[in-house]
Amino acid sequence: MKKLVLASLALGLMSGAALAETIKIGVVGPFSGPAALQGRNFQAGIDAWLAMNGSTVAGHDIEIVYRDLPAADPAQSAALTQDLVVGEGVHYLAGYYYTPDAMAAAPILEEANVPMVIFNAATSAIVNASPYVVRTSFTTWQTSTPMATVARERGIDKVITVVTDYGPGVDSENAFVAGFTGAGGNIVESIRMPMNTNDFSPIMQRVKDSGAEAVFAFLPAGPATLGFMQAYVENGLKDAGVTLLAPGDLTQEPDLAALGDNALGVLTTFHYAVSHDSPENQAFVAAASKAIGNPADLSFPAVGAFDGMYVISKMIEATGGNQDAKAAVEAVKGLAWTSPRGPVSINPENRHLTQNIYLREVAKVDGHYINQEIQTFENQGDPGWKAP
DSSP states (O other): OHHHHHHHHHHHHHHHHHHTOOEEEEEEEOOSSTTHHHHHHHHHHHHHHHHHHOSEETTEEEEEEEEEOOSOOHHHHHHHHHIIIIISOOSEEEEOOSHHHHHHHGGGHHHHTOOEEESSOOOGGGGGGOTTEEESSOOHHHHHHHHHHHHHHTTOOEEEEEEESSHHHHHHHHHHHHHHHHTTOEEEEEEEEOTTOOOOHHHHHHHHHHTOSEEEEEOOSSHHHHHHHHHHHHTTTTTTTOEEEEEGGGGOHHHHHHHGGGGTTOEEEESOOTTOOSHHHHHHHHHHHHHHSOGGGOOTHHHHHHHHHHHHHHHHHHHTTOOOHHHHHHHHTTOEEEETTEEEEEOTTTOOEEEEEEEEEEEEETTEEEEEEEEEEEEEOOTTOOOO
16 A cells, blocks of 8 residues: 555656646747847737746746747748757747748648747738647738728729738738729729839839829838838828828838828728727736837737737646647637737637727827727638638
8 A cells, every 4th residue: 555655646746747847839030130120029929928927837837949030931931940849849839920931830730749829920821731820910811801991981992002922912902902892992903012122112103103092002011111101102192192001010110200290191900009998908018018128119919929828828728738739729719818909719710810900090199109099890800711
């Protein structure tokens, strides 16, 4: 009997040691290079979640392992992901700012038995690349479709579209065109720009020549958006009354001060604004601002990371810390919570995030430029998702 008790105690101690295993989360993002601010926002969202919730989940310490991917590079993304899985032994993968990078990493997940939580990459098809992909960001179909409704409600009949020629840009164009033409609007021309475009004056001339009443634009958040906005103003389109419509990537908060009064009145539809008025967002902004150092640098990738950490924590709880990607993903299908952005839930059919999309207008409040929410499109799913 004594031997049995000792054996049971030994097994219990071994079980406790196993339960105390550190859970590693590998995060791939642009932590240097021209999009480094977006990577800093990933980190700020993670740090805010840890500060508000602690670094232990279900008895397990959490360790974040970062890998820098300065620009979209699918081959390098796959290599970094492989290194995190094999070299670091991570239990979860997260981050992925650009769609091509997420798509390149997705085939690794099933063999590695590791879920991936997308903090930003916004093409609808990413979730079809692996059953172990879960999204806490948004899709460009989701954020662009409501803008078609806004345009028609404001009496706009003729639009030219200008988008960056890669997955999210094409999705954004298709979403707006489908909604706008379906409501009786006319697309006079569609322009797709290479990702490395930095001279927008020729494009603005084409917009002028098109006779459009408005231009619908999509560029990935970063340096190019600032150049595009400046070209829109400097080439006289704003003064000529050509309305600028876009998803919110174009007016991310860190760029608003540089854009200044030129951005006033620009309309965007998006899932999150730093100025969103809720207790949850106030607490998040306080923690994330402290983490990022300069509150003016805070932007939407931070909330994707913050909510991503929440989802990963629920996966850890559901699996007891065991590495079981299928069980982890199943556990969060249908998960609903109140995010800093508002009410959200994970669609159990496609693992996309259902969330509010807000119409925002750039405004100046108390001397600061903000994306002021003026209309809400509630409980928006992803109209661009198609079953594989």
